[in-house]
Amino acid sequence: MSHNCGSYKERLSAYLDGNLPPEEMAEISAHLKICPECLALLEKMKRLDRMASDSLPEFDDSVLNELEKRITDEIDRLPETSVSKEPKKPKIIPIWYRYAAAAASIVFVFLVGRMAYEDSARQFLRPVPAEPTYFEHRRVESSPQKELPPEDLSDKGKFEKRKAIKEEDKEPSVPERPIEKVDLTSPSRLREKEKGMERRKVRPEIETKPEAKAKPGIIQFDKEPVTVTEGETETINISKSIAVRGRQEKQIEEPREGVPADTRSRETGKASYAPIQERDRIEANEVSPPDVVPTSALEDMADMDAAMLKKKDEKAGLEHTGERLPAESSLESFYVSEIASAQASMSGHQYGKTVGGGVDDSLTIIRILLKRIESRPEADTPYDRIISIYMEARANYDLYRFTGDNSCLSRTSDLREAALEIIRIRQNKGSEDPRLMKYMEEINRWDISE
Amino acid sequence: MEEKKDIRVFNRETGLDESVLAASARLGDKAAFGELVRMHQRKVLRMVVGMVGDLDSAMDIVQDSFVRAYQALDRFDETQPFYPWISKIAGNLAINHIRKRSRETSLDLEITKQASANPDPLKKLQLEETDQRFMKAVGELPTQYRAVFILRNFEELSYEEIAERLEISVGTVDSRLYRARRILVDKLKELLE
Secondary structure (H helix, E strand, O other): OHHHOHHHHHHHHHHHOOOOOHHHHHHHHHHHHHOHHHHHHHHHHHHHHHHHHHHOOOOOHHHHHHHHHHHHHHHHHOOHHHOOOOOOOOOOOOHHHHHHHHHHHHHHHHHHHHHHHOHHHHOOOOOOOOOOOHHHHHHHHHOOOOOOOOOOOOHHHHHHHHHHHHHHHHOOOOOOOOOOOOOOOOHHHHHHHHHOOOOOOOOOOOOOOOOOOOOOOOOOOOOOOOOOOOOOOOOOOOOOOHHHHHHHHHHHHOOOOOOOHHHHHHHHHHHHHHHHHHHHHHOOOOOOOOOOOOOHHHHHHHHHHHHHHHHHHHHOOOOOOOOOOOHHHHHHHHHHHHHHHHHHHHHHHHHOOOHHHHHHHHHHHHHHHHHHHHOOOOOOOHHHHHHHHHHHHHHHHHHHHHHOOHHHHHHHHHHHHHHHHHHHHHHHOOOOOHHHHHHHHHHHHOOOOO | OOOOOOOOOEOOOOOOEHHHHHHHHHOOOHHHHHHHHHHHHHHHHHHHHHHHOOHHHHHHHHHHHHHHHHHOHHHOOOOOOHHHHHHHHHHHHHHHHHHHHHHHHHHOHHHHHHHHHOOOHHHHHOOOHHHHHHHHHHHOOOHHHHHHHHHHHOOOOOHHHHHHHHOOOHHHHHHHHHHHHHHHHHHOHHHHO
């Protein structure tokens, strides 16, 4: 009988727990009468369950006393304010407060970030440090091309690069070109053609809506796709996303047929992270620009939250006051303001000539935030749980982007899978909440390839 | 769906309901929270030891769980029993711990070797040899299977409750529990004969 036992065996566990419909219980009971193999397995499972209940460890009083002492000691050390005096249900926070806090943080980041680039502010910035900057150090460590070719610091080269950088600063929000337009009649293109060079295709980095200036997970400074040409007229329009930068490095690592070695090394040496590095080297009084984490997507989500809340209230026949904060979005709101503060701190430190401290402060804040997310004791709703996992993934992803720590990347990967799995389950259960799709799209955009 | 049992605990000495203790603790009465700790720590510790298979780690996790619960008392619904709430916090922390540990282990094989060379962390539990072998086998289950097995056999949760706790479907609970049991039956076949 054993050749047909597969479907029975698989149900033995549920049979043991009485967790099958009556007809299936009867079917398996009948099978057990004629199949000693399945019966033996069922008996073993029963013994296993008994063993489980018998094996539950008992603890000495000394163990429990020690545990109790540790807990009470730690609670005694907590400040009185660490526990709320009143239940928080329902939590009522003016919605304007949330948006005002996030908006103020964003405006501050923007202003400080801009100031760091203004010529008038440059006099306050320190000279390029002898030691590699934080980001430079990271790049050198992570990049396989550790030996850089000699830098073209001729006046002409400087001029070209300064010009390109200035243009970036002037128009930071140029709408993205979805497809790279290449002028096939341009002189450089024709020269390449003559030499039999094969121009490397650059895939569009991220498909973003025109109004979405920036997305979480991607730090963008300009929207132009990479264009790398030979010789003196090297163009350095390239995304400064750390995440995207990693991808570009991988692309550039691949040898290109027909490209002379010196040209290729020039690209691999600089093009993959040229903007920040060149800014550091050429603009003698500048430091690495702050990588501002955009928050527009989270803001969108917050708007959606508000819309959903309004819809819920209307459905429930309640008058929508617009003042109630949905509990499940408080974590998002917290993250938005905290990450903005982290960035502000980083920018402020740069302005105050302490780049390293700025980065460290940002990391500290993100880590504190992560701890807070992890310590969130209970998900009140499935959506709240998704938010928690998503935010934990997001914080890990941000940490990875700042530190290059692969363990954060791995954690991001795990959490991303968990979030996607839960989202799928919710959708399979018929949930049509548009936020789920939003999260799914968001986390699928993250570049977490190691 | 089976009915939810009212498992609120009364303290025999003081006669206080745990909901009263929780309310007092929220108002800053740390002694009241200490009473809650005494009432529930044994059961929580059992569950966490079952999940992480290591008394030292389990004690850290249980300590952390109660401290976090204290800090989040404003979220606790006093009309509900305390144990499911604290066990949920502890269970989540234990799962996080297992994930982190498995990640670290897979990243660094040397650490794995060192860990395997360390004395058995279960020996502090004063378990019988059979029980030690059983707990060790449970500890070696893949995380997803282990969580379901522990919640079913140690916490005695229903399939629906496990599904809710782990945010998986009841069908997945069923299949994971079956696989967990099959693995354990194979590993412990000598003991189960």
